[in-house]
Amino acid sequence: xxxxxxxxxxxxxxxxxxxxxxxxxxxxxxxxxxxxxxxxxxxxxxxxxxxxxxxxxxxxxxxxxxxxxxxxxxxxxxxxxxxxxxxxxxxxxxxxxxxxxxxxxxxxxxxxxxxxxxxxxxxxxxxxxxxxxxxxxxxxxxxxxxxxxxxxxxxxxxxxxxx
Amino acid sequence: xxxxxxxxxxxxxxxxxxxxxxxxxxxxxxxxxxxxxxxxxxxxxxxxxxxxxxxxxxxxxxxxxxxxxxxxxxxxxxxxxxxxxxxxxxxxxxxxxxxxxxxxxxxxxxxxxxxxxxxxxxxxxxxxxxxxxxxxxxxxxxxxxxxxxxxxxxxxxxxxxxxxxxxxxxxxxxxxxxxxxxxxxxxxxxxxxxxxxxxxxxxxxxxxxxxxxxxxxxxxxxxxxxxxxxxxxxxxxxxxxxxxxxxxxxxxxxxxxxxxxxxxxxxxxxxxxxxxxxxxxxxxxxxxxxxxxxxxxxxxxxxxxxxxxxxxxxxxxxxxxxxxxxxxxxxxxxxxxxxxxxxxxxxxxxxxxxxxxxxxxxxxxxxxxxxxxxxxxxxxxxxxxxxxxxxxxxxxxxxxxxxxxxxxxxxxxxxxxxxxxxxxxxxxxxxxxxxxxxxxxx
Numbered sequence: 001x002x003x004x005x006x007x008x009x010x011x012x013x014x015x016x017x018x019x020x021x022x023x024x025x026x027x028x029x030x031x032x033x034x035x036x037x038x039x040x041x042x043x044x045x046x047x048x049x050x051x052x053x054x055x056x057x058x059x060x061x062x063x064x065x066x067x068x069x070x071x072x073x074x075x076x077x078x079x080x081x082x083x084x085x086x087x088x089x090x091x092x093x094x095x096x097x098x099x100x101x102x103x104x105x106x107x108x109x110x111x112x113x114x115x116x117x118x119x120x121x122x123x124x125x126x127x128x129x130x131x132x133x134x135x136x137x138x139x140x141x142x143x144x145x146x147x148x149x150x151x152x153x154x155x156x157x158x159x160x161x162x163x
Numbered sequence: 164x165x166x167x168x169x170x171x172x173x174x175x176x177x178x179x180x181x182x183x184x185x186x187x188x189x190x191x192x193x194x195x196x197x198x199x200x201x202x203x204x205x206x207x208x209x210x211x212x213x214x215x216x217x218x219x220x221x222x223x224x225x226x227x228x229x230x231x232x233x234x235x236x237x238x239x240x241x242x243x244x245x246x247x248x249x250x251x252x253x254x255x256x257x258x259x260x261x262x263x264x265x266x267x268x269x270x271x272x273x274x275x276x277x278x279x280x281x282x283x284x285x286x287x288x289x290x291x292x293x294x295x296x297x298x299x300x301x302x303x304x305x306x307x308x309x310x311x312x313x314x315x316x317x318x319x320x321x322x323x324x325x326x327x328x329x330x331x332x333x334x335x336x337x338x339x340x341x342x343x344x345x346x347x348x349x350x351x352x353x354x355x356x357x358x359x360x361x362x363x364x365x366x367x368x369x370x371x372x373x374x375x376x377x378x379x380x381x382x383x384x385x386x387x388x389x390x391x392x393x394x395x396x397x398x399x400x401x402x403x404x405x406x407x408x409x410x411x412x413x414x415x416x417x418x419x420x421x422x423x424x425x426x427x428x429x430x431x432x433x434x435x436x437x438x439x440x441x442x443x444x445x446x447x448x449x450x451x452x453x454x455x456x457x458x459x460x461x462x463x464x465x466x467x468x469x470x471x472x473x474x475x476x477x478x479x480x481x482x483x484x485x486x487x488x489x490x491x492x493x494x495x496x497x498x499x500x501x502x503x504x505x506x507x508x509x510x511x512x513x514x515x516x517x518x519x520x521x522x523x524x525x526x527x528x529x530x531x532x533x534x535x536x537x538x539x540x541x542x543x544x545x546x547x548x549x550x551x552x553x554x555x556x557x558x559x560x561x562x563x564x565x566x567x568x569x570x571x572x573x574x575x576x577x578x579x580x581x582x583x584x585x586x587x588x589x590x591x592x593x594x595x596x597x598x599x600x601x602x603x604x605x
Contacts, residue, residue, distance in 0.1 A: 029206045029219045030367040054228035055200070057193030057262060057403075061225060065204050066367070075217075078208035085202045086360070086377070087194045087227065087329070148208065162227060163194045163403055 026071035027078060027148060034062045060091065061160050067145075068153030080156060081142040083108065088160035092135030101158070104140035105133050111142055193403055195311040196229040196263020198329030199359045203374065220371045222362035227329075229263040233442045234308070234435045235343075236269070239292070239411070242451035246493045247420035247427060251451045252413060254292065255433060256390075258343045259308040259407035264335040266438040269412050270303045271431050278427040278453065282418040289411040291341055291350070292389035300412065305438060309335025309408040313344070314379055316397045322386060323352060324395035326406065327379040330357030341387055341409045344397065348390030348409055353383040382406065416451040426492065427453040454493025458590060460500070461486045467601060475604045480511060480522070485598040487578060489590045499587035500576040500598065508602035510546075510568035517543045522603030528566040533600035535559035535576060548575060549584050559596065560584045570605070 035052040038045055052061055065082065069075050084090045090103075092114065102111040105119055117133035143156055194200075205220040240254040257269065273282055286300040300306070311334045317325040326344075333356050336342060340351040357380030364372030386394045390409070412433070420427035429451040436443040463486075466472040468479035475481050485502065489495050504510050512532035513520020520530060528547040535542050535558050542554040548562025560583060561576040578596050582588030590596060 023211070025208060025210050025217070026369060027206050027208050027217065027219055028367050028369050029204060029221050031202060031204045031221055031223045033200075033202065033223045033225045052225050055225050056228045056230045061200070063202055063204075063223070067206055070369075074211050075208040076211060076213055078206055080204060080206045082202065082204040085200045087198055087200050162200065 023073040024071050025069055025073045025075035025148070025150065027075050028066075028068050028070055029080070030066040031082075032064050032066070034064065035059055036062065055162050057162050059162050061085075061088065061162065063158055063160065065156045066153065067148065067155070069148040069150050072150050074150060075148040076146065078145040078148050079142055080145070081108065081140060082158075083140045084138055084160060087163050089163060090135045090138040090141065091159040091161050092138075093159065099143055099145065101141050101143050101156075103133075103138045104142070105137045106139065108140045108142075111140070193230060193262045193312060193405070194227045195329045195332035196227050196261070196334055197332045198227040199331060199377075200225045200227065201360045201362060201377075203362045205371070218371050219369050220362075221364045221366060221368035222372070223365065227262070227332075229265055230261060231265055231437050231439070231442050232259075232261040233444050234258060234267055235260060235407075236433060236435050236444050236447050238447060238449050241449055242414075242416060242431075244426075244452040244454060244492075246496070247418070247453045247456055248496070249453075250415050250417040251453075252415045253431075253449050253451070254289075255412040255414070255447065255449065256409055257306070257308065257412055257435060258409040259310040260405055261308075261310045261407065262312050262405060263332070264307065264309045267306045267308055267435055268303050268438055269300075269306060269433060269435045271414065271433045272302075274430045274432065275418070276428045276430075277420055277422040277425045277455065278429060279419040279421045282416060282429050284417075284429075284431065285415045287413040287415075289413055290339060292411060294389075295339060295341075297413075306410070307335060308410060309333070309337075309340065311336060311380075311382070311406050313397075313401045313404045313406060316401055318398075319394070319396045322394050323383055324385075324397060326382045326384060326397070328357075328382060328406070330359040330377050330380050333380055333382070336382060336406065336408055341390060342382070342384065342406050343409050344384075344401075344406050345404060347393055348387040349384035349393075349395055350387045350390075351382055352385050353381075355381045357381070414449065418451070418453050420453045420455045420493070422455050423457045423491075424455065426455050429453070454592070455491055456489070456493040456495045457491040458495045458498065459486075459488045459490065461488075477604050480601050480603050481508070482599060482601045485576075487590060487596040487598070489592055489594050492592050494592055495579075495590040497587040498578045498582075498590045498596075500578065502574040502576070504563070504568065504570050504572045504574065505602055506570050507605050508570055509605060510563065510572070510574075511601040511603055512546055512568055517599070518601065520601075522568070524569060526566070526568050532563070532568070533561060533574075533576070533598060535561065535578065536597050536599075537579075538595055538597075544576070551584065556580075557582060557588065559588070559598075561598075574600070 034049040120128040203222045235258040242251040242253040245251040314327045358378040360377035361375035433447045509522040512530035517534040531543040533544040540556040544561040546566040559578045577587045579588030579590040
């Protein structure tokens, strides 16, 4: 009964939008917070990631952003944007996942590659001096993914230190 | 601007933001426990045609955990030196240096010299030096201290200042608490918990959610008149600086000195730690000194009728002088002297001042027979032991059994400030009292 009703609705919709058909990308997003703990097993040290619900100042949170295209069409120009959480500092230790992220130091108004980020600083004399932005200046991180084909997924990681 | 244009021409677009220098100079000690670290991630994407835009967002949050830290323990008022048998009180400030609330313990141990053991030490936790609440405390019991850390400070006004803290991180600090920021103590007059940031979407999400902005918590501080006594004027980049609660441990030590040549000493050693352990402070020594008491007594006699005579004949009058000297640093309490009318003599007494009476076997109860002096003031003592001797400054009391004057009659004196007709008073350190009375040889 239900099936036939859906079938007729689909048919009706198909008649109304014949060009697009029903193909549509649908990107899901998830994020997890984990912390690194050192496990000693038979005298050998290894670093393990465990879910972080509580974290002590100066500890590192590893954020993993999971994305997946559950639709039936390629998603294009996907931009995954993440403000660096309040109370944390971005860690530039080469741990951010590919593709190369871009950073903002003005709360997302503008972004650039890490090596090209600089800011002007007012000196006591009133003169402005240009300085290279450091990772502690970053307010946002973003990744641009040209295409997420239907059915594909990926993950992006970055690390922050709790102030 | 010229430089930016040049960079553009070179094909390397530099991002420009004007930032004040101070934003890059924060010396942080740590985020407050229970502060919420909220991460919201958003994906924006297009369909294959590049014309229809979609968004999905989700969030995850982590709470800042307590970082256990040693307390700071400081003796504010050491034990003042006191008399044997009395109580001395000291005050120790215990200040949290953690980023959140924790349970601590303070333990103490005595090391005594010249004291009758065991000595009795009782503890009390005070929320302020005066005017706060007080709770009885035993060595090693639980002691809760709150703490948080600063996000920013508002300008000070009218002797008080508002400190912004992460929402949800009051962490046990309440109005009336004493808090320490950068080694200066302040009194808390008001608090507000604020509202933590939130985002409705969590887990795997296909849509965007609704964000709740954080409303910071706040603590209003004012001058701690019993502590640093400084009006708050915090300024600059103080993000992460600890706001630690301070409570006071009051110790009361009571002990009796076992020596009459040495002061008794109770060295009280205080150690603090977190309840779970591992953050012990080094021992703090607070020394209580109890004065030993040593009173000497001497009795001399002189012939009043024949001055210089080594003895006496019947009918002659002898004067006895009893000297009570406290040569120690402690005050002697409840000092009383027991004497008796010497054999073959009759106590000299009379209605006038001391020394004007005669040896009379049946004197009146109100007749005066002795004089007591503390070196400055003196009082004539009547035979009746239960009457109130006439004196403005209390020097002493005394009398004879049954108001009698015959040989062998017990004589009692009660000396010192606070004495009465039934109880001895205090002969203060380095004070000397003299008692004089006369007898006639039968």
